[in-house]
Amino acid sequence: MEAITGYASYVLPIATALAGVWLLVTVVRYVRADQGTRVSMRQAVRVRWGWVRLARMAGLTVTDKTPSLLAQITAQKDGAVPAPRVLTPKIKVKPDQYGVIVRARTLPQVGLEEYQKSARFLADAWRCTRVSVLPDGPGKVVIRGVRSDPLTTPTTHRPTGLPLTDLTHWELGVDEFAAQVSVSLANVPGVTVAGVPGAGKTSGVNKFVCDFAPSPSVQIATADGKVSRASEGDYADLVKRMFALCGDDLDEANALFKRLVELRKRRSATIRDVLGVKNMWHVGPSPQWPLTVLIIDEAHTFFREYKGSDATAKRLAALTAENARLVEDLVKKGRSVGILVILISQKTTGDAIPTLIRDVCPIGLSFAQKTVEAAVAALGEDIRNWPDASPVALQDPAYVGVAVMAMQGRPGYTRIRTPYVSDTDAARVADATSHLTADPNLCLDALLRSTGRTATPASSLTK
Incomplete structure (x- = not known):
């Protein structure tokens, strides 16, 4: 007892010091x-x-009529009946820029469903714009309360210029609860991006280019239907980091698509011998076998149907039909050999992007749309059942840069605030990473030579 009494004199100063530090x-x-x-x-x-x-x-508490051991001992001494206990879930609260993240325990009869039913009461009590409740592991839930709306808060992204450690995920931005949203690109053959002019489509793709550009395991080509020359338009600042870029000239675009189809054929013919697998994503991209991304902006420019009986109309009609066939080849057959196609258009209806191409792309984003039909074309028929998440509701200028997409593992649709990347930052990243630009065909030639195999031209594979 004397030893305990002696230590007790130190408890108060130590506790005071710890409280002061905290x-x-x-x-x-x-x-x-x-x-x-x-x-x-x-x-x-x-x-x-x-x-x-x-x-x-x-109603997030539960009454426990079984007394604790201490209550039973006390009741036996006093001869009183123990009162039932009211159990309250324990919580941990973390603040951030937009609101609070509350992690809570569940109790018998107070589970995920009960928390979700109480979400609107929690929002009112915490003075939040909205509150979401999601599972956080066995016996746990995470409650996200946002005080300010992340969707109407413009954000900017300054690329670090450092290569990504994970090339299988594309960081899109934050959702309506300020949670980071990313999509997996592994085994994804194509992505469609839709939205009215000025809604944020190109800015979102610019972020993709700036984030992936520092990696030598990614090579990018672009067909921009908004401009006539590669030195013009939204991608002019990024041209140094692209191994190929063309404008709205159908012949140049056709040549680019043929070039990539030949790459696809060569990769398909050699992947087992060179990589030892049937699917590139089993080993991941590398500088010798880079993820090859084809961006087709204003895609309807290259696929539109020309009508007329004159020679020019017939030639253009044949050219756009072949363009559609070539891009369909890339989307349907390029997944396992590491080719990704990103198609951007104001509307992704069948007359803008052929359905044989559009419906094979598993990822679809839609920025603001003017009609429900355009929203359905971009996101699928189910978007009619989620009017609050429809891109038709994003026409207010405050929602420029906000996209809608269906996320795996989440019900309904998710709205995402994509950050803005300045032209200065885009040019900085392109200049700093221009030395990494390489033609994937030449990379394949070098890889075949290093393994003692002949760099067979694609033309011989079709014979």
Whole structure:
């Protein structure tokens, strides 16, 4: 007892010192935080202090009529009947720029469904624009409350210029609950991007190029239907990091598509011998076998049907029909050999992008649309059942840069705020990574020579 009494004199100073350190750290974090995060930090304090009372009012507690062991011992001494206990889930609260993230435990009869039913009450009590509840592992849920709407808060992205550690994921932006959204590109043959002019389509693709450009395991080609020359338009700042780029000239686009189809054939013929697998994604992209991305902006330019009986109309009609056939080949057969096609158009209806191409692309994004029919073409018939998430509701200028897509593992559709990448940053990344630009065909030639195989031209594979 004397030893315990002796140590007791140190407890108060130690506890005071620890409390002082915690308070100092909290103050420093508060001072260094931005204005939005400071508001969220104060909000987090209110959430913690008011949780027990709010949980009882929202029906997120459970009454346990079985007394604890201590209560049973006390009751035996006093001869009283133990009172039932009201159990409240334990929570951990983390603030950020947009609101709070609350991780909570479940209890018997208070599970995921009960939390989801109480979401609107929690939103009102926490003064949030919206609240979502998702599972966070066995016996856990994560409650996301956003005070300000991430969809109407413009964001910018400054590329680091460093190569990505994971080339299988494309970071798109943040959803309506400020959670980071990414899509897997592994085994994806094509992506469609739709939306009215000025809605943010090209900016979203620019971010893709700037993020993937620092990796020598990615090579990019572009057919831009909005311009006549490669030095014009939205991709002019990125041309140094593209191994091929053409404008709206149908003959040049046709030559580019043929070039990539020949690459696809050569890769298909040699992949087993060179990589030892049937699917490139089993080993991942490499500088010798790079992920080859074809961006087709204003895709309807290259696929439109020309009508007329004169020689010019017939030639153009034959050319666009062949373009459609070539791109269909890339989308349907290029997945396993590491070829990805990104098709961008104002509307992805069948007259803009042939359905044989569009319907094979598993990922579809749609920025603002004017009609439900255009939204259906971009996202599928099910978007009619989710009017609140429809891209038709994104026509307000505040939603420029916001896209809608169906996410695997999530019900319905997700709205995503894509960040803006400045032309200066795009040019900086392209200049810094221009030395990484290489023709995938030449990469394949070098790889075949290094393995002692003949660099067979694609033309001989069709004979």
